[in-house]
Amino acid sequence: MMATTLRKLVGTKSAGSWLITLTMYGLALCWLYPIGWMVMASLKPTPDIYTTGLFGGQLSLGNYDFLLSSATRLHRPFLGALGVSFGVTTAVTVSVLVTSAFIAYALARIAFPLRERFRDFLLLQMVVPTMMLTLPMFVLIKQLGLINSYGALIFPSMMSGWGIFTLSQSFKGLPEDYIDAAKLDRARLWHIVLNIMVPLNKSIIAIVALFTFTGTWDNFMWPLIVISDVDKMPLSVLLATFSKHYGDYVGPVMAGAVLQTLPLVLLFVLFRRHFLQGMSLTLK
Amino acid sequence: MRESIGRISEVQIGALLALSYLLFSAVFWAYPFIWLTILSFSDWRFFGAPSFSGLHNLLVVLRDPDFWGGLWNVIRFFSIYFPIAFAGSLGFAFGLKHIGHGKAFIALCFLLANISSGVAFSLVFTKLFSSTGPINNFVFSCFGFRIPWMSDPTLAMLAIALVVAWKFIGYYGLIIYSGLQTIPRDLYDAALLDNTPPFKRLLRITLPMINAQLIMVMVFTILVSFGIFTEPYLITGGGPLGRTNTPLMVIYETAFRRLQPGHAAMMSVIVATASYVLIRIARKLMERDVKLA
Numbered sequence: 001m002m003a004t005t006l007r008k009l010v011g012t013k014s015a016g017s018w019l020i021t022l023t024m025y026g027l028a029l030c031w032l033y034p035i036g037w038m039v040m041a042s043l044k045p046t047p048d049i050y051t052t053g054l055f056g057g058q059l060s061l062g063n064y065d066f067l068l069s070s071a072t073r074l075h076r077p078f079l080g081a082l083g084v085s086f087g088v089t090t091a092v093t094v095s096v097l098v099t100s101a102f103i104a105y106a107l108a109r110i111a112f113p114l115r116e117r118f119r120d121f122l123l124l125q126m127v128v129p130t131m132m133l134t135l136p137m138f139v140l141i142k143q144l145g146l147i148n149s150y151g152a153l154i155f156p157s158m159m160s161g162w163g164i165f166t167l168s169q170s171f172k173g174l175p176e177d178y179i180d181a182a183k184l185d186r187a188r189l190w191h192i193v194l195n196i197m198v199p200l201n202k203s204i205i206a207i208v209a210l211f212t213f214t215g216t217w218d219n220f221m222w223p224l225i226v227i228s229d230v231d232k233m234p235l236s237v238l239l240a241t242f243s244k245h246y247g248d249y250v251g252p253v254m255a256g257a258v259l260q261t262l263p264l265v266l267l268f269v270l271f272r273r274h275f276l277q278g279m280s281l282t283l284k
Numbered sequence: 285m286r287e288s289i290g291r292i293s294e295v296q297i298g299a300l301l302a303l304s305y306l307l308f309s310a311v312f313w314a315y316p317f318i319w320l321t322i323l324s325f326s327d328w329r330f331f332g333a334p335s336f337s338g339l340h341n342l343l344v345v346l347r348d349p350d351f352w353g354g355l356w357n358v359i360r361f362f363s364i365y366f367p368i369a370f371a372g373s374l375g376f377a378f379g380l381k382h383i384g385h386g387k388a389f390i391a392l393c394f395l396l397a398n399i400s401s402g403v404a405f406s407l408v409f410t411k412l413f414s415s416t417g418p419i420n421n422f423v424f425s426c427f428g429f430r431i432p433w434m435s436d437p438t439l440a441m442l443a444i445a446l447v448v449a450w451k452f453i454g455y456y457g458l459i460i461y462s463g464l465q466t467i468p469r470d471l472y473d474a475a476l477l478d479n480t481p482p483f484k485r486l487l488r489i490t491l492p493m494i495n496a497q498l499i500m501v502m503v504f505t506i507l508v509s510f511g512i513f514t515e516p517y518l519i520t521g522g523g524p525l526g527r528t529n530t531p532l533m534v535i536y537e538t539a540f541r542r543l544q545p546g547h548a549a550m551m552s553v554i555v556a557t558a559s560y561v562l563i564r565i566a567r568k569l570m571e572r573d574v575k576l577a
Contacts, residue, residue, distance in 0.1 A: 020382040027379075028393035031450065035396065037418065038408045050416045103301045110298030118302050125313065129556040131511055131532060135539050135548055136319035137312070142330075159308045189297055210399065218401045220514045221532070225540065236403040240518055243407050250411055257404035268399050272392055279395075279458055 038261070042254040049250050063255035074246070077231060081238040082259060088153045088234060089216045095158040096212045097205065104167035105193045109179060125161045138225055152226040153234065157216060163208045166282060170204040171197055204281055206274035214264055235260050323549035330545060341550040351551055353526055354534035355558070361530070362509040365445040369456060369505050372449060376457030381464055394454025402451065406518035409447045437527035440520045444528060447515055448508060456501045463497030464490070495572045502570065503563050510559040531555045
């Protein structure tokens with residue numbers, strides 16, 4: 001009885017097959033465990049976190065209260081940091097998406113002079129390890145007088161060679177007819193890009209958007225280097241400094257971790273369809 | 285007439301768009317490269333003009349035990365991380381292929397780890413691994429001892445490798461899975477007709493056919509081994525005794541704590557070159573040009 005229900009549930013024939021399916025479901029739960037533990041720990045008073053089971057203990061929003069009130073008590077302005085993270089990440093993501101879409105269209109569809117050289121240059125940039133550039137980039141930002149400013153977090157990432165290349169590969173695959181039809185209508189370039197290319201390449205754009213958003217939101221080393229003013233820190237760095245000095249406050253640290261994770265998870269869940277589709281496109 | 289004006293301006297617009305990116309790259313890519321070159325061969329403490337010091341930085345860096353320690357830790361990390369990530373992602377890909385319902389759901393569970401925050405989960409895993417944390421509580425209740433994750437150099441490295449593997453196995457696995465999807469069914473049918481045993485099928489058909497994806501995963505693991513910063517910085521802080529110090533952490537320390545950007549620049553050139561050369565060698569050794577005859 002049990003076996004047949006299970007078999008129906010997993011929809012496969014052989015016993016080995018549904019054993020694999022069950023194992024995979026088990027592993028998926030293991031993979032979710034740290035996330036679940038983080039959320040539950042953020043809702044418990046610190047002394048209960050290690051002593052109660054995953055779903056045991058008294059649940060409250062006390063840790064979040066503590067975190068938000070620590071702006072005045074411990075000079076850790078978490079609400080402000082959340083705002084900085086949102087502002088910076090949105091600015092970078094929008095900028096990368098807009099510039100990538102237009103330049104990718106040019107690269108894929110307009111035969112401007114030295115186009116192939118331009119493509120080679122993008123490929124070269126992607127091969128050269130970027131870790132070397134962190135330190136001289138700091139020197140540049142210092143020369144520009146941007147240390148401890150939001151510009152230091154935004155300007156260096158406003159365009160992305162990877163974004164341009166990925167989108168142009170996808171734009172190239174589109175049948176010429178769409179664009180010819182638009183050109184017959186005397187559609188302008190921005191109209192072609194925004195009303196034809198973007199809607200027809202949603203999945204790949206979702207991938208570029210999600211990876212850019214995640215990369216910027218979760219960037220740690222760069223803001224750690226260029227921002228030392230507590231009031232201008234993005235959440236990632238503020239959370240790390242908070243955990244360094246007040247690591248024993250496990251509950252509030254976990255509440256901070258939830259805040260740092262939540263926007264990424266929400267975006268991921270919201271765009272999961274496009275994401276899976278886009279993944280299979282980029283991996284071809 | 286109007287038509288031709290339109291076409292000319294389109295080419296010009298294309299060139300202008302490309303030019304905008306080239307200008308951006310000139311400021312935020314080429315210019316830093318020039319600075320990197322200058323810094324590598326000069327003495328400078330962030331103020332005043334850099335003074336040329338020849339190969340002095342190179343000699344200092346080559347005699348710096350912290351630098352060599354960082355490079356050695358790359359090898360230690362890789363030798364733990366690579367088997368876990370490689371076997372894990374292969375297993376994930378094969379498992380995913382055999383699932384009936386809920387393929388997308390399972391894939392999303394694993395990918396959730398990939399897009400979630402490295403900073404947040406470095407902190408979460410620090411708590412999970414701590415001596416009174418849930419993992420040790422579980423081990424203690426089963427076996428009566430606790431695992432000293434943070435005080436033993438190898439276990440500390442293993443802890444970091446596990447956290448990074450948790451993050452990337454879903455992504456690597458999906459890469460391999462996409463390779464598995466492209467293998468034509470008839471290859472297996474032919475092998476079945478020949479009574480080829482399963483292990484031989486894996487070795488002779490499956491693995492060669494996904495060679496490109498396996499190499500991609502291998503390149504990613506090498507890049508990660510050289511490039512991790514957030515996880516060791518937040519989980520172990522480089523300890524115990526610098527045994528989980530990564531090159532990026534050494535470079536960061538050298539530039540911003542010891543205030544020796546010249547030395548740090550030289551280090552980053554060496555580390556980047558090493559990672560580049562290693563990837564080239566690995567590709568040379570592993571790459572097979574697989575064709576269906």
